[in-house]
Amino acid sequence: MPLTLSSALPSTSIRQLSQEDAAHLLRRTSFGATESEIQALVGHSPAQAAGSLLGYGQAVQPNRFAPLDAATAGAAVKLVQASWLWEMVYTPTPLRERLALIWSNHFVIASDKVKNVHALQDYVTLLRTPALGPFPDFALAVAKSPAMLRYLDNDQNRAGKPNENFSRELLELFTAGIGAPGRPNYTEKDVLEGARGLTGWSYQGGRNQVKDFAEQPTFVAVPKRHDGGQKTYLEQTGNFTPEDIVRLAATHPATPGRVAGKLWAAFVSSTPDEAGVSQLARTFSQSGGDLRATLQALLTSEAFYAPANRLSLYRSPVEYLVGALRSMGRPALDEKTVLGLVNTAARMGQELLHPPTVKGWDGGREWINDTTLLLRMQAAAALTLGKNAPQGEALTPLTALGNPGGLSRALRGLNPKQRGYLMLISPEYQLI
Amino acid sequence: MHRRDFLKISAAAAYTISGMPGFLARAAAQAGGDKTLVVIQLTGGNDGLNTLVPYSNGAYYAARPNIAVPRSDVLSLSRDLGMHPALKPLMGLWDQGQLAWMENVGYPNPNRSHFASMAIWHTADPSQASSEGWIGRISEQIGDPFCASNIGTATPLALLAQNYALPSIDSVDNFQVKLPGGVQDAFEAMLGSQRTGEAAYLEQATRSMLSHTARVQANIGKYKAGATYPDGKFAAQMKDIARLIASGTGQRVLYTSLGSFDTHAGQRSDQDRLLGELAAGLKAFYADLETQGLAEGVVVMGFSEFGRRVAENDSAGTDHGEGSVMFALGRGVKGGIHGDSPDLEHLNQGDVIYKQDFRGVYAEGLKTWLGLDARQILGGDFQGPGWLS
Numbered sequence: 001m002p003l004t005l006s007s008a009l010p011s012t013s014i015r016q017l018s019q020e021d022a023a024h025l026l027r028r029t030s031f032g033a034t035e036s037e038i039q040a041l042v043g044h045s046p047a048q049a050a051g052s053l054l055g056y057g058q059a060v061q062p063n064r065f066a067p068l069d070a071a072t073a074g075a076a077v078k079l080v081q082a083s084w085l086w087e088m089v090y091t092p093t094p095l096r097e098r099l100a101l102i103w104s105n106h107f108v109i110a111s112d113k114v115k116n117v118h119a120l121q122d123y124v125t126l127l128r129t130p131a132l133g134p135f136p137d138f139a140l141a142v143a144k145s146p147a148m149l150r151y152l153d154n155d156q157n158r159a160g161k162p163n164e165n166f167s168r169e170l171l172e173l174f175t176a177g178i179g180a181p182g183r184p185n186y187t188e189k190d191v192l193e194g195a196r197g198l199t200g201w202s203y204q205g206g207r208n209q210v211k212d213f214a215e216q217p218t219f220v221a222v223p224k225r226h227d228g229g230q231k232t233y234l235e236q237t238g239n240f241t242p243e244d245i246v247r248l249a250a251t252h253p254a255t256p257g258r259v260a261g262k263l264w265a266a267f268v269s270s271t272p273d274e275a276g277v278s279q280l281a282r283t284f285s286q287s288g289g290d291l292r293a294t295l296q297a298l299l300t301s302e303a304f305y306a307p308a309n310r311l312s313l314y315r316s317p318v319e320y321l322v323g324a325l326r327s328m329g330r331p332a333l334d335e336k337t338v339l340g341l342v343n344t345a346a347r348m349g350q351e352l353l354h355p356p357t358v359k360g361w362d363g364g365r366e367w368i369n370d371t372t373l374l375l376r377m378q379a380a381a382a383l384t385l386g387k388n389a390p391q392g393e394a395l396t397p398l399t400a401l402g403n404p405g406g407l408s409r410a411l412r413g414l415n416p417k418q419r420g421y422l423m424l425i426s427p428e429y430q431l432i
Numbered sequence: 433m434h435r436r437d438f439l440k441i442s443a444a445a446a447y448t449i450s451g452m453p454g455f456l457a458r459a460a461a462q463a464g465g466d467k468t469l470v471v472i473q474l475t476g477g478n479d480g481l482n483t484l485v486p487y488s489n490g491a492y493y494a495a496r497p498n499i500a501v502p503r504s505d506v507l508s509l510s511r512d513l514g515m516h517p518a519l520k521p522l523m524g525l526w527d528q529g530q531l532a533w534m535e536n537v538g539y540p541n542p543n544r545s546h547f548a549s550m551a552i553w554h555t556a557d558p559s560q561a562s563s564e565g566w567i568g569r570i571s572e573q574i575g576d577p578f579c580a581s582n583i584g585t586a587t588p589l590a591l592l593a594q595n596y597a598l599p600s601i602d603s604v605d606n607f608q609v610k611l612p613g614g615v616q617d618a619f620e621a622m623l624g625s626q627r628t629g630e631a632a633y634l635e636q637a638t639r640s641m642l643s644h645t646a647r648v649q650a651n652i653g654k655y656k657a658g659a660t661y662p663d664g665k666f667a668a669q670m671k672d673i674a675r676l677i678a679s680g681t682g683q684r685v686l687y688t689s690l691g692s693f694d695t696h697a698g699q700r701s702d703q704d705r706l707l708g709e710l711a712a713g714l715k716a717f718y719a720d721l722e723t724q725g726l727a728e729g730v731v732v733m734g735f736s737e738f739g740r741r742v743a744e745n746d747s748a749g750t751d752h753g754e755g756s757v758m759f760a761l762g763r764g765v766k767g768g769i770h771g772d773s774p775d776l777e778h779l780n781q782g783d784v785i786y787k788q789d790f791r792g793v794y795a796e797g798l799k800t801w802l803g804l805d806a807r808q809i810l811g812g813d814f815q816g817p818g819w820l821s
Contacts, residue, residue, distance in 0.1 A: 312630055347602075349586055356586070357547050368634065369587045370599035370641040374606065385612050410621035418615050426622055427634035 009279040009297050012305040016043050023402045024310050027432040028267055029053050029299070030094040032323035032400075034393055050299035054292055056093035058128060061086065064335055073115040073213040080120045081111075081352040082339045088322045089338070090330055099295075100127035101318065102266045104353065105360040107142045107174055109151040111353045116146065116206040118216045120353060123147040135259060135289030136250035139174060143246045146203040146217035152358070155202040157195055159227035167194035167245070169358055176252035185254045186234060193231040197245035200226025250289070256281035260294070267298055269309045270364045276303045311402065311431040314367050317348035319432070320376060324383050324424055327399040328392030337388075348375045368430070380424035384417050395420040401428040465803050467764075468677055468684060470732040471567070473588070474710070475691030477546065478736035479703055480756035480784070481774065483519070484533050488512045491776035495743045499699050499750070509533075512773045518708035521715035522761070530718075531761055532819045534793055535771030538755035538786025542738065546694070546752075549737040554590035556791050556810050566794060567685050568593035569809045570802070578644050580685035581676070583669045591687060596637075599644050604672045608649045609642060651679035658723025659716045666690045667713040674720045677730060684802060693736060697747035710734075714761060731762035731801055731820070735790065741782045755786030758793055760819050764801060770817035792816020 014021060022041035026033035030053070041049050063086045067079035088097040104127055114120060123145055130138040142148050143166070149155040152166035168191045172178055179185035202225070206217035221242075231240050234248050249255070260281035264273065280298060287293040298304060315323055321341050325331065333341075342352060349372055355361050383389055394416040397406040400423040407426060411419045423429055482499070486492050487506045506514035507523060513533075515522070525531040539558045543549045548560060555562040567580050567590045582591050582600040591598035601607045611619055627635055655678035661667040669688045676683050690710055695702050714732065721727040739756025755774070774784045791814040798806035800820040807813050 308629075314630070347585060359547055365597070365630075365633065366587070368637050369597055370607070370644050371585055371602045372600075373638060373641045374609065374645070377609065381612060407622055407625060410618050410625065412618075414615065414618055418612070418618070421612060422615060422618055422622055425619075427627060427631040427638065430634050431630055 007279060009276065009283055010302040011300055012046050012302045014046055014305055017041055017046060017049060019398060020403060021046075021305060022049070023398055024305070025049055025053075025299070027323070027402055028304075028313070029098060030326065031088065031098060031319055032325075032327035034327060034329045035396060035399055038398060046300045046305065047296075050296050053095045053299070054295055056096045058125075061090045063087075067117045067121075068214045070117075070213075073210050076117050076213045077111045077115050077120070077353070078339060078342065080117055080124075081342045082335065083121075084124055084352055085318070085322070085342050085345075086335075086338050088318070089325050089333070094322075094326065096128050098319075099130070100124060101316075101352075102262070103127040103130065105355060105363075106262060107139075107148065108355050108358045108360045109145075109147045109353070110355055110358075111351075113209070114147045114150050115209040115213050116150075116215070116217055117213055118206060119145070119147040119150065124353075130291045134287075135255070135284070135291060136247050138289075138291070139170075139250040140243060140246045142174075143170070143198075143242070144201065144219045146206070146219060149201060149203050149219070150209075154198055157199050157201070158222075158225035159196075159199050162192070162195040162199065162227075164191055164195040167191050167198055170194065170198075170246065170249050171252075173358060173360075175249040175258070176254040177258045179254060185252060190233055193233045194245050194249070196227040196229070197231050197233060197240040198242045200224075201242050256285040256289070259289075260284055263294065263298060265363075266313075267295075268301075268303050269312045270314075271312070273303065276301075311428060313432050314364050315430055315432055316361065316363060316367055317345040317350035317372070318352060320348070320430070321345055321379060321383075323429075323432070324380075324395070324400075325390065325392070327395055328383075328390060331390035331392030333390055337390075344375070344379055348372050348379075376430070377425050380421050384420035384424065389417070395423055397423065400424065401426065403428075465684070466729055467801055467803075468686060468730045469797055469801055470673055470730060471590075471685060471687045472710070472714075472732060472734040473687070473689040473691075474693050474706075474734060474736040475550075475689050476694030476736070477549075477738045477740055477752055478693040478756060479695060479699065479750055479753075480535075480736075480739040481742065482699070482703060483516055483707065484509075484535065484757045484769070485514050485516060486512055486773050486776065487514050489773065489776055492742075495776070497744070498748050499744045510769060513769055516704070516707050518704050519711045521708075521711040524715070525718060525761055526767065529767035530763055530765055531767050532759065532765045533769045533771075534758040534760070534788060534817055534819060535769060536755040536774055536784060536787040537735070537758045537771075537790050537793060538738070539789055539791070542754040542780075542783070542786065544738060544752040544754075546737060551589055553735060553737050553790060554588060556794060563589075563592070564594055565590035565592045566809055567591045567687065568598060570685060570798070570804060571598055573804055573808060574684065576682065577640065578647065579682055580687065581644075581683055583672050583676075583686065583688040588687065588689070596640070599641070601648070601672070601676075603668070604648065604652060604675050608645050647681045648676065648679060651681050654679050656724055657720065659719035661716040661720070662709075662712045664709055664713070666709045667716060670713045670717040671720070674717055674724075674726075677721070677726055678724055695740070695749045696745065696751060697749040699744075699749040718761065728763050731760060731764045731797070733793070733797055734759045735793075739784060742776055742779060742784060743782055754780060754783040756784075758790070764820055766819055766821040770819050788817060789814055793819065796820055 019042055022038045063083055065079040065083040067076040070076035070079055126141055152169055153163045154166035157163040171186045176185040200222050202220055202222055203217045204220050206212045206215040260277045264277050283297045284294045398404040482501055485501045485506050487503050493500050505517045508514035522531055552558050554565050556566040571579050572593050577596050580598045584600055585602045587597045587600045655675040661671045673686045721730055735758045736756055738753055740750035740753040745751055771788055791810050793816045795806040795814040796816045796819055798804045
């Protein structure tokens with residue numbers, strides 16, 4: 001691979017955030033924000049604003065969903081999903097939740113296979129904490145989670161009866177990636193040897209997804225199931241343990257580029273930018289995979305604030321709904337409504353904790369088709385004009401469109417609710 | 433919400449907002465002839481051996497002591513092959529020569545990953561280089577972005593064209609725009625604003641949606657229910673397909689899915705149930721078309737992304753395999769079994785070896801049924817079984 005001398009990711013030249021800059025930053029980090037939340041960032045430097053958005057703790061909001069008391073596993077899953085959506089709407093630290101959503105689309109598990117309440121909740125909690133440790137530690141914690149052990153069958157992977165599922169996706173999706181045609185990042189042999197190395201991890205408790213969904217699963221390493229022999233993995237040889245395999249994959253030279261690419265696509269633009277991504281990858285690897293440092297660099301970069309990159313990312317269904325509610329000032333909703341919103345997002349194509357395949361949602365323009373546009377229009381009506389519409393602040397062009405003068409001609413003569421409706425169905429609102 | 437607060441956009445208003453003059457829309461509807469191909473995706477890897485059962489072959493029973501279909505249950509179609517009993521509703525079509533089975537269908541270098549193999553069937557490209565679907569290419573050749581739709585919520589790769597995605601209609605009844613009262617003018621002004629980039633794409637997508645919904649709603653009254661459909665999602669999808677065909681909105685290909693057929697465990701309960709839904713839904717669909725005099729113009733073609741291993745596994749199921757069966761239904765179909773019984777003695781690592789490239793099956797549909805340039809769509813010439821008469 002040719003030596004690339006990437007410099008650091010260029011910082012933005014903005015010294016003090018304007019209204020539009022603040023609105024843009026909050027669209028991308030907080031799903032959406034009110035006028036006063038936007039104004040509160042005006043005049044701050046991009047570094048100050050990013051630092052405060054990234055300085056979140058782990059506290060979660062109380063809610064009244066009780067998935068452990070659910071009658072069935074299916075009902076329990078819905079309550080876990082609703083509880084996460086609740087947190088997205090009401091948390092004072094929404095960047096943490098947006099990042100967790102992004103990670104749930106990377107280290108994918110899905111509730112068609114994982115229905116245990118603790119497994120799902122512990123997985124979401126884990127996705128909220130990557131800033132607490134470098135990426136390889138994060139990958140390791142995910143690999144040991146009962147949710148992931150179950151989803152990709154590593155709990156079935158044992159000496160003499162290997163199951164390659166997790167080993168393959170660890171390389172293909174979670175770390176290095178397949179690579180370019182003719183220059184693969186790993187071989188089929190690596191997948192097989194990786195599977196051998198990953199043998200022996202499992203979990204106890206909550207194994208029956210239908211009956212025992214309320215029982216706490218615990219990670220367990222089973223020595224007699226581990227293939228302790230010598231393996232050659234990613235051009236290294238040793239009697240690798242499962243932890244060794246995960247760390248080797250997570251520190252593969254192609255991993256920083258791949259992680260950087262995902263963060264770029266989630267925060268900057270869906271148009272790939274080789275130079276930008278490789279600069280970001282350099283920040284990532286120089287920091288030892290420190291995600292907080294990497295995000296600070298990303299959220300203060302020239303590319304992040306570039307005019308050409310604004311309104312260039314698509315709101316996913318969950319982001320559509322949560323963005324509207326947060327821009328309305330997080331109005332009070334009852335639990336039934338939030339359960340309904342989980343369902344609405346599912347019909348629009350995004351059921352929380354249930355991406356359709358281990359590859360996750362492709363996102364972008366794929367969220368948009370005739371049916372999903374109609375569903376967004378219906379959701380907009382329910383959020384603004386419906387008789388049960390949430391009682392929140394009126395949406396404004398700054399909060400909904402990112403621009404205080406947006407759609408002024410079209411909005412003239414409409415009452416506040418109608419203006420809210422029209423903005424939520426506009427092309428501009430679909431984008432962040 | 434009160435009904436009076438909403439008004440449905442009239443067809444004329446929608447055409448205006450969509451920017452697509454009425455006459456253009458009508459002209460597009462004529463393109464591509466008047467025949468419809470309905471494509472059914474059995475998602476998850478349908479086990480071909482328990483669908484079209486090689487009941488005269490002892491190796492089948494030896495490999496599947498628990499999950500083989502007993503000889504006495506098989507609906508025999510030939511000396512060697514018979515259908516799973518759950519497909520009984522299709523026996524009428526078989527007897528009329530309107531049901532075809534294609535054996536051992538697959539492609540070179542088979543891939544046992546769901547999404548890789550499905551992508552190959554969707555793009556008709558075993559090298560997985562293409563990001564455009566074969567039905568997307570159909571719409572580009574015909575020149576009409578509404579000549580094919582998916583019935584479902586997520587548009588499959590098969591229906592992606594280079595610059596647009598063909599529509600997904602999750603239900604015909606919901607496929608209409610209802611604008612609240614008092615915002616019509618504002619809505620038009622909003623769409624008419626100047627835009628660039630992704631906002632411009634979204635504006636265009638909105639206009640297309642308005643045009644498609646208006647086209648469907650203006651014509652949906654032409655459907656006169658000709659059969660009772662069973663309960664369930666698949667049957668409802670088939671009924672919506674029948675309604676779209678009856679409405680004559682120029683749809684040449686209609687696509688839908690059923691699943692999951694990924695029967696790693698407990699195959700005899702899941703697959704049996706799904707095959708039953710498939711057969712009952714298709715039977716009602718054909719009866720509906722026959723009653724309305726529409727059956728002559730419609731052919732159904734079904735596929736799955738791979739078959740499953742010959743030997744059963746430890747969980748009364750089967751794991752991912754290679755070659756599998758396809759089926760086709762309709763008056764235009766040459767009924768019968770196209771291809772040989774699966775060779776269970778010479779396997780590729782436990783899987784049935786494919787003998788017919790699926791692109792040959794597609795090619796026959798494209799050329800003979802839809803009258804299209806198959807080579808352009810498939811990127812080459814492929815010969816297949818003559819499953820159309």
